[in-house]
Structure formats: C-alpha cells, structure tokens
Amino acid sequence: MRNLLLLSTSTVHGSSFLEYCLSEVEKHFSGLSEILFIPYARPGGISHSDYTEIVEKALARINIEVVGIHELDDIRKEIGEFKGIYIGGGNTFLLIQSLYSNGLIPIIRDMVVNKGVRYMGSSAGTNVACSTINNTNDMPIVHPPSFDALKLIPFNINPHYLDPVVGSKHMGETRETRIKEFHFQSAIPVLGLREGSWLKIEGEKIALGGGLPARLFERNKDAREILDSDELNYLLKARQN
Amino acid sequence: MRNLLLLSTSTVHGSSFLEYCLSEVEKHFSGLSEILFIPYARPGGISHSDYTEIVEKALARINIEVVGIHELDDIRKEIGEFKGIYIGGGNTFLLIQSLYSNGLIPIIRDMVVNKGVRYMGSSAGTNVACSTINNTNDMPIVHPPSFDALKLIPFNINPHYLDPVVGSKHMGETRETRIKEFHFQSAIPVLGLREGSWLKIEGEKIALGGGLPARLFERNKDAREILDSDELNYLLKARQN
Numbered sequence: 045m046r047n048l049l050l051l052s053t054s055t056v057h058g059s060s061f062l063e064y065c066l067s068e069v070e071k072h073f074s075g076l077s078e079i080l081f082i083p084y085a086r087p088g089g090i091s092h093s094d095y096t097e098i099v100e101k102a103l104a105r106i107n108i109e110v111v112g113i114h115e116l117d118d119i120r121k122e123i124g125e126f127k128g129i130y131i132g133g134g135n136t137f138l139l140i141q142s143l144y145s146n147g148l149i150p151i152i153r154d155m156v157v158n159k160g161v162r163y164m165g166s167s168a169g170t171n172v173a174c175s176t177i178n179n180t181n182d183m184p185i186v187h188p189p190s191f192d193a194l195k196l197i198p199f200n201i202n203p204h205y206l207d208p209v210v211g212s213k214h215m216g217e218t219r220e221t222r223i224k225e226f227h228f229q230s231a232i233p234v235l236g237l238r239e240g241s242w243l244k245i246e247g248e249k250i251a252l253g254g255g256l257p258a259r260l261f262e263r264n265k266d267a268r269e270i271l272d273s274d275e276l277n278y279l280l281k282a283r284q285n
Numbered sequence: 286m287r288n289l290l291l292l293s294t295s296t297v298h299g300s301s302f303l304e305y306c307l308s309e310v311e312k313h314f315s316g317l318s319e320i321l322f323i324p325y326a327r328p329g330g331i332s333h334s335d336y337t338e339i340v341e342k343a344l345a346r347i348n349i350e351v352v353g354i355h356e357l358d359d360i361r362k363e364i365g366e367f368k369g370i371y372i373g374g375g376n377t378f379l380l381i382q383s384l385y386s387n388g389l390i391p392i393i394r395d396m397v398v399n400k401g402v403r404y405m406g407s408s409a410g411t412n413v414a415c416s417t418i419n420n421t422n423d424m425p426i427v428h429p430p431s432f433d434a435l436k437l438i439p440f441n442i443n444p445h446y447l448d449p450v451v452g453s454k455h456m457g458e459t460r461e462t463r464i465k466e467f468h469f470q471s472a473i474p475v476l477g478l479r480e481g482s483w484l485k486i487e488g489e490k491i492a493l494g495g496g497l498p499a500r501l502f503e504r505n506k507d508a509r510e511i512l513d514s515d516e517l518n519y520l521l522k523a524r525q526n
Binding site for chain 2: 089134135177187190206213221223239
C-alpha cells in the first residue's frame with residue numbers, strides 16, 4: 045500500500061528546515077531508524093553532501109538517521125535496503141534528469157507502489173512524485189529526456205501555490221493562468237498546494253494537512269478551493285497522462 | 286547584418302498591446318508594409334487567429350499589415366517572402382516545440398543572420414531569439430525535443446525580470462537564485478530584462494532601451510546592474526553553449 049507525505053515546501057518563513065511539519069514527518073517514518081535522502085535537486089547549487097547534512101540535522105531531532113544516495117557505492121543495488129525515501133526540493137529539472145541518468149525512475153516507483161516503502165517529498169521532490177513535472181515552478185536549467193515523473197499518484201501538484209497578487213502591475217502570467225495554459229495541452233488534474241500544506245496519501249485515501257485550503261484545477265472546469273480532504277480521493281483514480 | 290528588437294514584455298501595466306514601445310517598433314520595421322507574426326506561444330491558450338488579430342490591431346496604428354504564419358499554405362516555402370518577423374509571447378515551451386515541429390529553427394535563423402530579415406520578439410519571443418530557452422519563467426506544459434533556441438544572439442535573456450520582493454514570506458526561489466542555479470550547469474551569460482525594457486541589436490552593437498537598468502548574470506561573477514548599453518556589446522562575442 046502506497047504511503048506518501050508530499051510537502052509543498054520544506055521550510056516555512058521564520059522556522060528551520062522541516063520544523064513546521066516535524067511531528068507529521070515523525071508519524072510518517074515511525075518505526076524507521078534510518079531513511080535514504082536524495083539531494084539531486086541541489087537548491088541554490090548546494091553540494092549533495094552539504095544538502096544531506098541539513099537534512100541529517102533536521103531529522104536527528106526525531107531520531108532518524110539519514111543516508112545520502114551519493115554515499116552509496118552501488119546505488120541501484122543498495123537502494124533496495126531502505127524502507128523510507130525522502131527527495132528534497134531545489135530544481136525539478138535537475139532532479140528528474142538525475143533520476144533518469146541513474147536509472148532510478150522504475151526502481152523507486154516499484155519500491156513505493158509495490159513494496160510499501162514510505163516516500164516523502166518536498167517542493168521539487170513533490171513534483172517528481174506526480175504524474176509529470178509539467179507543473180513545476182522551476183527554471184528549466186537542464187533538458188531532461190522526459191517530463192514523465194515517478195507516477196506515484198496519477199495527478200500533478202503545483203507546490204508553493206501562489207494566489208494572484210491583488211493590484212500587481214507585473215505582467216508575467218499568474219500561477220492560475222499558467223495552469224490553465226497546461227490544460228489546453230493535457231487532461232491531468234493539478235492541485236495547487238500552498239506553502240505550509242501537505243498531502244498524506246495512504247492507499248486510496250488522501251488527507252490534506254496544514255490547515256489551509258488547496259486549489260484544484262481540472263480541464264474544462266472552474267478552479268475550486270478544497271477544504272475537505274475527502275473530496276480529493278477520486279483523484280487517485282485519474283488516468284495517467 | 287542582424288537587426289533585432291527584443292522586448293521584455295508586449296504590454297506594460299495600464300496600456301494596450303505594444304503601446305508603450307510603438308515608436309520603437311515603428312523605427313524597427315520602417316519601410317516595411319507587412320510582417321509575419323508567429324502566434325505559437327498562445328498566451329492563456331488563445332487561438333492563433335485571435336492572437337494574430339490583437340497584433341493586427343496594434344500594428345495598424347503604424348500602418349503595418351500582419352500575416353499570421355498559420356494562414357500560409359506552405360509555411361517553409363512562403364516564409365522566405367517576409368522581410369520582418371515578430372514572435373509574440375505566451376508559453377516558451379509550446380512556442381519552441383511548435384518551431385521545431387514545423388522545421389522553422391534553421392530557416393528563421395538563416396533569414397535573420399544571413400539575409401537581414403528584421404526580427405522582433407516579446408517575452409517568450411525574446412527567449413527563443415537567445416542561445417537556449419533555459420532562462421524562461423514559463424511552466425513546462427509540453428516537452429520540446431531540445432532547449433536550444435534560434436541563437437540569434439549568443440547569450441540568454443530572462444524577460445519580466447523581477448527583483449526579490451523585500452519582506453516576502455514566500456519560500457519559492459527568487460529569480461536571482463534561479464539564474465544562479467543555472468550557472469552551476471552552464472556558462473551562458475543571462476541578462477535580466479525588466480518589464481518596459483528592450484534590447485535593440487544591430488550588427489555588433491547592443492542598445493538597452495526603456496530607461497531602466499538591466500541585471501547581468503555571468504558565471505563566477507557577481508551579478509551587476511547595467512545602465513550603459515556599451516557595456517553589453519562584448520556579450521555578442523560570447524561562446525554559444
């Protein structure tokens with residue numbers, strides 16, 4: 045049974061890395077003393093080891109040890125030993141390219157979908173858990189071979205979802221406009237997840253956490269605010285692509 | 286001799302399409318009674334013909350007729366008859382994918398670089414004039430075969446350049462952070478062009494227009510504000526890729 049914790053962001057303003065959701069992370073990984081961290085998204089260009097150190101410090105507070113995937117000698121062989129995986133945020137294009145170049149897409153998908161390995165993602169790590177990375181906010185700094193992602197869920201999440209700024213004079217597209225442009229190209233539903241929000245997905249049930257509404261975009265429908273998690277369960281039955 | 290007008294945006298707040306820069310557009314296309322418009326970027330999902338109509342209305346004020354590329358029977362044959370091309374804004378990924386699928390990348394490049402055809406781009410149309418589309422702000426709603434662009438200039442432009450918002454509590458990356466992440470992957474210089482700004486490029490000379498400074502990002506250097514256009518000419522000698 046799949047068991048996912050998908051965070052819009054790792055950090056909310058004014059608190060430390062994962063601090064705002066640490067009790068939720070603790071519940072998610074309960075019983076595990078060690079998880080695998082995948083630092084490929086490299087926020088701000090940080091090195092794999094420096095990024096892993098930040099996560100180590102954060103999870104030490106709930107007595108979870110962290111192994112960076114770059115520390116493994118034979119990634120595709122050793123990854124199977126872990127019962128929990130966390131993919132951190134940064135640049136989604138760099139992240140998905142690295143997952144492809146290391147041959148990890150089918151392996152991680154199999155671990156999470158068929159073997160009950162617990163998955164956590166934040167920001168870009170949430171994008172890659174979805175059907176495709178078409179709804180990332182990141183800059184396309186590298187060209188990955190495909191935008192198809194891990195497909196742990198059959199819809200997309202737009203993390204760091206932002207409402208249009210009232211009175212803004214900036215002419216760049218709003219987030220809502222961008223997602224609507226996507227729906228001229230695709231029928232994949234997109235859930236806008238505001239900072240401080242997360243989805244907890246167990247089997248066929250979705251719970252929206254963090255106390256904020258999410259915004260759901262579906263092709264040929266008006267966008268709507270979601271407060272009641274139960275309204276989301278049907279998304280798990282959406283067609284992939 | 287190449288002759289380009291690259292606009293950060295087609296429209297500034299509170300004025301109509303191309304209104305703010307219409308005298309510059311008039312100079313750029315002076316002597317031409319007709320130009321070709323490429324509406325492939327489809328802002329907000331607008332149709333090719335509706336988008337072309339907006340441009341027709343705007344350029345009628347300076348007595349220039351507009352032909353939409355979708356109106357041509359044999360695009361690759363008939364495009365060679367035009368002496369001016371305007372590629373409009375919208376979604377950069379959709380635009381470059383459409384340029385590739387119609388086989389237009391080498392044709393337009395040849396027209397502008399070798400045959401003196403005058404080029405104008407706004408927003409996404411400015412992104413595709415550059416070396417690559419790696420520095421677009423758009424959402425990757427489709428997966429183009431490559432991020433290589435028309436390479437009419439050997440550097441990249443980030444249109445709608447935005448300064449970090451002082452006091453913002455949003456944790457998404459700033460524009461500057463995103464461009465710095467790019468420079469961990471590439472040595473292509475990136476010029477942040479604020480809304481209301483443009484570059485006019487004639488041969489080996491760049492003029493920055495609109496009265497605002499631009500922000501230049503180069504690998505392994507501090508970002509800096511550019512006020513004097515002459516400082517930019519050396520960018521035309523940058524290595525492609």
